[in-house]
Amino acid sequence: MQANSQVCTVLELSAKVEYTLLALLELASHQNKPYPLTSAAINEKHHIPERYLEQILAILRRGGLVRSLRGSRGGFVLAREPHEITLLEIITLMDGERKQRSLENTPTIEREIIYKVWDENNLRSQEFLGSITLSNLRQQRDARIESHPMYYI
Secondary structure (H helix, E strand, O other), rough: OOOOOOOOOOOOOOHHHHHHHHHHHHHHHOOOOOEOOOOHHHHHOOOHHHHHHHHHHHHHHHOOEEEEEOOOOOOEEEEOOOOEHHHHHHHHHHHHHOOOOOOOOOOOOOHHHHHHHHHHHHHHHHHHHHEEHHHHHHHHHHHHHHOOOOOOO
């Protein structure tokens, strides 16, 4: 099989999940600070539309991934350690679970074969996303920053 110059994306990265990951990476980077991170600080760095970011943070709070602290020094913190939060958990919370098809209702053998391949792909994707944590993403980002220092004049 020859390599094709075109890449097929089976699992799309939704804007909602992208913005969520950016916000969670900021919170993970802020994890050991003595004060919470405000949504304004997240917005300032990543330019996530303010109302959308508020909705995302509310979903994350209800899903148990972040806690909100009120008051003049209020903001958001991760509810768990970054190494305990997987990409699969984040994607499932933000985009919902994917519906499984029942093979009993497939009218042809060909469809059954196709669905089995797709189901195997979904299973492998879930296993992979379940193995990647917020801590892994933060480490990759930190390594990238270290290897590409910025110089200011």
